[in-house]
Amino acid sequence: MSPGTIALIVVAVSVAAWGLFMANLTIRRQRKAAGGAETRESPAKGEGAAAMSTGTPAAAGAGGGQVTVEKVPEEKRKPLTPDQLAVSRRQFLNRAWTVSFLTFLGFFGMSSLSFLWPKLTGGFGTVINAGNYDDLLREIGPENNFQPKFVAEGRFWLTYYEGTGEAPVYLAVNAVDLKMQALYRKCVHLGCSVPHCGTSMLFECPCHGSKYRLNGEFYGGPAPRGLDRFPITLDGDSVMVDTGSVQEGPPRGVNTWEKFAEPQGPLCVPT
């Protein structure tokens, strides 16, 4: 069961419990009020009671001080007056309004929660299956001129890597062992999406001109470091990219792969 479903159930149960509590409270108050009204009516209700009040003292004196209480028969009880009925109607309307309001609140709460709750069943922020390892290696490697592959679902560029791995982040993302990296396409300067330039083989940000090498390392512009990236693991033959675990890119000055240290052709975004 997903966290979103659990949250919806908790909200629904809370609202139902609150509704039952309020209904119970109202019923008890109503019963109490009806009981009070009956008690107030009792002395005037039965003629027997009136007779008892006049005749009892003498009888009590004669009978050794014992007082007997005569019950008012059911059929002699007066029905509720129109005023009392009017109060009941008002209470009914109050209760109906409360239930309607709580129902609305429950639905609104559930809709808001389901909207706000992150969907952890796929997409960015989850572990994404990027495809078959051998196929991907062919697609982004020397056989295809090192062209990176963009995976829209995870917002990352999958790139080939054959550098030395001399920076902690390469170990964290398994770049050397797997010969590939998943580079987050978000520019580390101010967050623009960074496209790949087929001629220079750099990632060149169109916003302020930051440039990153094929392995995501900083090459030029205002960016403070290299592109961030995601850890990659293998599940059988499948390449699994954990987009919920962003690893900070290497600092400026890091250069671990000479082959793509400099632009391979004209720039797409002039400096």
Ligand code: FES
């Ligand atoms: S956002 Fe990319 S260089 Fe400014």
